[in-house]
Amino acid sequence: MANRVLIVDDDPAIRKLLEKVMQSNDLSCTLAENGATALTMLKNHTFDIVLLDISLGDMEGFEIIQHMRAQGITTPVMVISGRNEDFDSLYGLSLGADDYITKPFRPVVVGAKVKAILRRNKQLEEEQKTVIERGEFTLDTTTMRFYKNGEEIILSYKESALFSMFLHHPNQIFTKDMIYEQIWGTDVAVDDNAIMVYINRLRGKIEDDSKKPTHIVTVRGIGYRFIP
Template sequence: MSDKVLIVDDDPSVLKLLEKVMHSNDLETTLADSGLAALNCIKNNTYDMILMDVMLGDMEGFEVIKKLRSQGIQTPVMIVSGRNEDYDSLYGLSLGADDYITKPFRPLVLGAKVKALIRRYKNQVLDSSDILECGPFSYNTSTMRFYNKGEEIILSSKESSLMLLFLKHPGQVYTKEMIYEHVWGNSVAVDDNAIMVYINRLRSKIEEDRQKPAHIVTVRGLGYRFIP
């Protein structure tokens, strides 16, 4: 069975182009031309990937991502936008998007990125036993739900991947290269900003004081260590 991709864009020509790229990669597609249409699709169906435009007719794609993550939906989201600005990419990542690509894009690159994201997300679900416990934290890998002292904390797919890395190896120092290779699947072109975005997001969710973290600790000059 082919993986399913939801494509969200209010430009019919872009929808057709994205659909063509996905079909060339043996992926099934559903098309949505507005934020509301996308939310309705996600409410009634399950997808392996979402391609999200930023500027939609009825709302910004960022708002759609917010709603998904607030509902605990962790389907990988890639922003596909014509706005080539660092703010947009960092803001999208901070809301829980998993990747960002700008228009015009190279079809081969987009297809490879989408398939890689789907593969990593599925491997993440299958990797390890159902319940992983470490200090006050627990993670149910079958339901992709994370808890701190029994209280559920909503994580995006990349936050989940990073949190699982820490939970499985408490006390180990991870360099930025190691983190980027594990979470993004690439250790050659490390994006320091992307790593900092997700470290800060996790800290804001699990630390009592994000400015003085007790769990995700910076090891100066090296990287990060997780102390449960």
């Protein structure tokens, strides 16, 4: 499902331009021409990001940010405003805006910034989950207990740290240096054999056949990848 964007601006030309930019990035748009309409939309619908002008005629965009944050709505907000004073940008960011762009803007830059904010927000939401599910594997982050098809997998401290890293980042390739930093710390010298030992131990506990692993696979010359 496409991410949903709420575009709030009293200028119909700007609304149309932003709508085209968002649609070109495969994002679904809802348009609001004033603050009152935006507040109604935010009350009745969920969005993944809000693109917000400050001067809206019936109210200032700052009021919308204040309302959202007071109501516990954590949806990212990108302010796109013709007001380019430092005070305005600093004030907007202090209220909880995630970015502040001044008009006129480059459409390609706005599109890239929106996608970057959405990626960061998705990653943050993923990290804050108490239960992470990856295929047949489950991690309860509050207890650091691991399960495969509902049956608990008993892991050592280092095995738990290693498997947690993989579960949080499925399909990502981890080099040996990256694993050093994540599991042992950057100031600790660990040889390749130590990593191989823990990878093999983990495979022995999660793979159907540790000699023919299908979940923790070796990327030759680079490192390892977890495939759910």
